[in-house]
Structures are given as structure tokens and as C-alpha cells.
Amino acid sequence: MTRDDARADGGTANADATATRDRPVRRSSNSFLGDVWVNFKRWNLKAVRNPFVLVVSLVQPVIFLVLFTEVFGNVAGAAVSQGLGDVSYETYLVPAIAIQVSLAAAVTSGIGLVNDIEEGMFEKVLVSPMNRTAVFVGKTAAEVFRIAVQVAIILGLGVLLGAEIELGAVGALGIVAVGVLFSLWFVALSNSLAVITKDQESTIIAANLLQFPLLFLSSAFLPLESLPEWIQTFARFNPVTYGVDAARSIMLDRDVMTVIEVTTFDGALDGIVPGVAVLLALDLALGAVAVYLISRASSSNVQ
Numbered sequence: 001m002t003r004d005d006a007r008a009d010g011g012t013a014n015a016d017a018t019a020t021r022d023r024p025v026r027r028s029s030n031s032f033l034g035d036v037w038v039n040f041k042r043w044n045l046k047a048v049r050n051p052f053v054l055v056v057s058l059v060q061p062v063i064f065l066v067l068f069t070e071v072f073g074n075v076a077g078a079a080v081s082q083g084l085g086d087v088s089y090e091t092y093l094v095p096a097i098a099i100q101v102s103l104a105a106a107v108t109s110g111i112g113l114v115n116d117i118e119e120g121m122f123e124k125v126l127v128s129p130m131n132r133t134a135v136f137v138g139k140t141a142a143e144v145f146r147i148a149v150q151v152a153i154i155l156g157l158g159v160l161l162g163a164e165i166e167l168g169a170v171g172a173l174g175i176v177a178v179g180v181l182f183s184l185w186f187v188a189l190s191n192s193l194a195v196i197t198k199d200q201e202s203t204i205i206a207a208n209l210l211q212f213p214l215l216f217l218s219s220a221f222l223p224l225e226s227l228p229e230w231i232q233t234f235a236r237f238n239p240v241t242y243g244v245d246a247a248r249s250i251m252l253d254r255d256v257m258t259v260i261e262v263t264t265f266d267g268a269l270d271g272i273v274p275g276v277a278v279l280l281a282l283d284l285a286l287g288a289v290a291v292y293l294i295s296r297a298s299s300s301n302v303q
Helices: 003-022 032-049 052-071 073-084 089-119 121-127 132-160 168-197 200-216 229-235 239-252 269-296
Strands: none
Touching (some): 089 132
């Protein structure tokens, strides 16, 4: 081989090395959807193997549904009748409990992530070739699936207790959809708290510290006009109010939105559309924060 041939071969090798270096490296042999599916299956299997947290997140709203209808039904029912006419308290309360179960189930999302961090599983995921956005999307999809099932259980129990869904099965599906949409922002918040605190107790305390004030300082259990003025003011900035009012508009097939007056649409849509719009904006904002925090996490800062 001549010196010119060697020089030519060397130039070709350098060019190949440069092209290889500049070529984007795939983190995974799977597609984005493939990575989502892997994480969806993993988190559902994890839930099946440890159903205690799921049961707890469902039992609490069931207790609220039974106690509020049986113990406070007469008193609260009178307040409801003044504003909505012949609507039973069971019918009025079920959408609020559907939102509550979405909130309670979303709290467990961050707890599951903290368990992964404490057991070292999250560190393994971070160094794996999977797309990190897909990791969060798959985990969220698994939790959304379970939340939808839990909301459906609450609706079934509510009907057994005497609640009426004006739109029937279509209305029930609509309420489940609102419950899922509502849960997404708190799922994102719960996961963000988990990545920031990296501690199970801190995540549980922070999430539960928000849960009950958000529920009681809203239109969930009583009409806003029957509550103190300062609660009405807080409720205008409370995501629970928008979720409950949107679900309740579907339940009653009429506009019962209490914090935004919309007359652009017809009937129940005037209560559903603004509530869904607010929740969607909140989901996108907090979801982006959660994805950013997870994508920025490294194996060194989750140990």
C-alpha cells in the first residue's frame, strides 16, 4: 500500500468517525409508543401486586359518599334544593365524590415514584435507553386507567344509593372523562414533589396537605352561595371547583358552573366547556413541569 493510499484510507476513516459522532444516538431500540407501553404494563403490574394503596384511595371517597348522604343529606339537601330545585343530595354529591377519588388516587402517583427511588429502580430507569418522556407518559397512562375504573365504581355505587345520571351511560362516560382530566394535573404535581423531595413521608404530607382544603373550599359538598364569602373567593381559583362543576353539569344535563358565566354554548355545555378548558390548561402546565423535572433527573440526585 502506498503512502497516498494510506492517507486516503485514513481520511475515509476520519470522515466515517466524524459522521458517526454527529449522527444522533437513539436512546432505545423501541419506539416512543413502545417505551410508553413497557412502562404502562410495569406500573399496572406493580399496582396489582400491591393493591393496598389503591384500596385506600377508593375507600376514603366511598366513606365520604355514604356518610355525607346519610348523615348530612337532609341539611345539605335543603341548601341544594334552594338553588337547583328538585335535585337529590345523592345526585348532587356523586360528581364531587368522583372528583375526590380522582384526587385521592392521583396522590398515590408520587408515592409510587418515591418507592422506585428508594428501591433504586428509578436510578436504573434513568440510565436505561428508554425515552424519559415516555417513562412519565406510560406511568401516567397506567394511573389514569386505574382512576377511570375507580370513578366508574363510585358512579355505580352512587346510582345504587339513589343518584340519577340524566344522560345515562353517555353521561357516566363523560363524568369518567372529566375525572381523568382532573386527575392529570395532580398526578403531575405529585410526581414533581416526589422528584424534588425524594422522600415518601414528605410527598404524602405535601399531597394530603393540599387535598382536603381543595375539596372543602370548593363547590364540592355545598352550593357556593351558601358558603362564606371568603370561601367563594378561594373557590374561584380552586381547580376542584372547575372539575366538580363540569362533572355536575354532565350529571344534571344543565349548566351549573358557579365561577365562570358562559352563554356561548347550549345548556350543559356552558358549564362543561369552561371547566374542561381550565383543567386542560392546568394539565399542560404542570405536566410540562413534571416531564422537565424527570428529564433533568440524574442517577446522582435520586440516590
